[in-house]
Amino acid sequence: MNLVAIKSAIDALSAPTISFTILTVIFPFIFPPSDWFEKIHRKTGLWRMWTKPGGLIGMILITAFFVIGYFDVYFNKTLTKADNFPIVLMIYSMWFLIWLGMYKAYRNDIRIEQGLKPEEYNDPDDKVLVWPDLVYIEFIALILFQVFLIVWSILVAAPIEEPANPAATPNPSKAPWYFLGLQEMLVYYDPWIAGVLLPTFIIVGLMAIPYLDINKKGDGYYSFKERRVGIFIFMYGWVVLWLFLIIIGTFFRGPNWNFFGPFEYWDTHKVEALTNVNLSEILWVKWLNQGLPSNILIRESLGFIVTGLYLFVLPVILAKTYLKDMLAAYGPTRFVTLMILGLVMLALPIKMYLRWIFNLQYIIAIPEWFLNI
Amino acid sequence: MSESKSSAAPRAAVGSVSKGRKTSMERRSFFSWLAVGWIAFVGVTGGFFTVIIRFLFPNVLFEPPQSFKIGYPEDFAPNSVDIRYKKEFNAWIVRDDESIFALSTVCTHLGCTPNWLATDNKFKCPCHGSGFRMTGIHFEGPAPRPLERFKIGIADDGQILVDKTKSYKWEKGEWENKDSSLKV
Structure with missing residues (x-):
């Protein structure tokens, strides 16, 4: 296969409209939140991601991407920028940690299916002392990390730029x-x-998880099946709506904050002809063929209705239909809190697509x- | 028991007044010392905060004047953006077909400084990609409103005078104000 063709294919795929969509669509097949997704997850062999070979292949693919990128004229500039070194570390460490968690969870899922206790129950229950057992480990980790930071700071000059102008x-x-x-x-x-x-919703929402989650399973051991919906929602918010956005911001955003594929030249004059419109302009000018009303509330009435429907009516409808059981199990306060947090989280991809389309x-x-x- | 109690008389017990001692303090002198101490305390903290507050108002302020002259209307070519005053005064001087106006260089989204891209005929913010037309009207990216315009007029000597203390917002209909642009 031709490397240039691969590169241009990656460039085309990395356009956020495509990469974000692909990631969103395949995400439930990677972290299946229901039986139907689980079936396809098994059938297509995606579950192998969370085995030892799968983890290794992930590491190899990431490394291959970086190696190819290193020898690419344009991606080399982004990749070797001192600011971006942490992102490279982040991609490796995040893949490893997600893989490790899922690997352990899948092993436990099999044990639980067989009627066995999770592996964590086999851990020696001898008492382990904080001092010296834990403190020594922490001390060694601290020294190693210091060494790493010192080496890093010697090898890579701090990315300080010219005085602000x-x-x-x-x-x-x-x-x-x-x-x-x-x-x-x-x-x-x-x-x-x-x-x-x-950001406030993110912080408050993360802090609220222990109070909102009434699932008593999975306490003290890794498991996926016992809390698959929760893991799916958390992983989507964290991996796609946070980590992936960091990767987009690092590697795919170039001059004038335009999108660029990783192997694409950062052309300052790349033209992306876009003319944004507000919902009020679509309603009054495009659909009703008239000028914008001078009264602000009338002008934005459709926006208020849509936002109100989304945030306040949708939870009620869901509570009466699709999520009836959830409301019964979680109670009204938890349900409303979860709904608002979830809908605000979902508002981000919704708004992204509205902008793109x-x-x-x-x-x-x-x-x-x-x-x- | 009773003996030891009397012999171990409370020599230094609280509230005892031993007559011959010079270190003991009269009630009256205690209050005068308290007054002295209090005045000293107020003096020191007051002085301290005075100095701190004084520090906030430097003797010399290296800030360009808020209103400045930019030359004569003929100096500006039609349909052009003058970026000479960006660095010092944070203003672009734009001349379109019918008027000259001064645009603020602060992006209305989050306050970065956009760049004028002459080839694309737009101001483009490098932080989140907001785009503004030459008139200052926003058309792409997240900026919710156009760039603000500064007060502009003709000084006594015929030069254009830009006054940054007054700015005009499009969304409030203030661009209709005659001081927001200079008809040429």
Whole structure:
């Protein structure tokens, strides 16, 4: 096979519209939340990802991508940038940790199916002392990490740039790597939403998990089947809506914050002809063929209705139909909290697709009040 | 028991007044010492905070003036964006077919400084990809409103005077204001 063809194929696939869609579509087949997905997960052999060979193949594929990228003229520039070194580490460590968790969970799932206790129950139940057993391990880890940091700081110069100049903003201007997911969210939302509201929801939501999760299984041992829906939702939010956005922000965002494939030249003058429209403009100008009403609330009425339906009516409908059992099991307070957290999380990919497909800028656009959703 | 109790008289017990001692303190002098101590305390903390607050107002402020002259209307070519005043004054001077106006260089999304891309005829923000037309109207990316315009007028000597203390927002209909642009 031709390497150039592979590279251009990867470039084409990495366009977020495609890569994000592929990831979203195959995600339930990787972490199957229901029996139907589970069946296909087994049939297509995707479960082998969570075996030892699967983990190794994952590592090899990641390494192959980086090796090919290293010898590519354009990707080399992104890859060898000192800022991006942590992302390379992150991709390896995240794959390893996810694989390790799933590997252990799948082994336990088999044991539980056979009527055995999870492997963790075979752990020696001798008492282990914090001092010296744990503290020594921590101490050694600390020393090793220090050595690693010192070597890193000697080998790679800190990516400090020239003094700030308001007349010359770096192009692209990237946040620190751990904030690139946030920066990607800011592309689709108003700063108030993506910079304040969504991070608050993420932090509060993560803290609330122990209070919202009433599943008593999987306590103290790895297992997937016993809490597959929870793992699926968490993994989608974490891997796709956070880690993948960091990867997009690192490798696929170039000058003027345009999308570029990893092996593509960062052309400052890449033209992406886009003209955003607000929902109010679609309603009044395009559908009703008239000017925007001067009254703000009338102008944005459709946006308010859509947002209200999504956040407040949809949970009620779900509670009466599809999620009836869940409401009974979780009780109204937990149910409402879970619904709001989940719907706010889902609002991110929804908004991304609305932007990509319809060039929709804001559902509610009231710049007069700094309220844009 | 009673003996030891009397012999071990409370020599240093609280509240005892031993007559001959110089270290003992009269009630009256205690209050005067308290006053002195309190005044000293107030003086020191007051001085400390005065110095801190004084520090917030430097003697010299290296900030360009808020209003500045940019030359004569003829100096600006039609349909062009002048980026000379970006660095010092954070303003672009734009001349379109009918007017000259000063645009703020602060992106209305999250406050980065966009770049003027002459070939694409737009301002483009490098942080989240917001795009603005030459007029300052937003059309791509997340910016929810157009760039703000500064007050612009003709000074006594015929030069254009830009005043950054007053800005005009499109979404509030302020671009209709005659001071927001200069008809040429």
